[in-house]
Amino acid sequence: MTGELVLIVDDNEKNAKLARDVLRFAGFRTIEAGSGEAGFSLAAEHLPDVILMDIRLPDQVRSYLEGRVEE
Secondary structure, eight states, rough: OOOOEEEEEEOOOOEEEEEEEEHHHHTTTEEEEEEEEHHHHHHHHHHEEEEEEEETHHHHHHHHHHHHOOO
């Protein structure tokens, strides 16, 4: 594993911690955001290899992030 970067976007702190712990144990580097808007900012700044996003984020926030990442 080469330490690919994973952006975790989740508004539930316990879920984000679980994902972070599992991914880091597997050799991934992680960064975290607690909202879609914060996730977009981190994605633009760090260009992660993959984004792991909570599908239960409020619809407008999830739609915002999905649309912005596609750009």
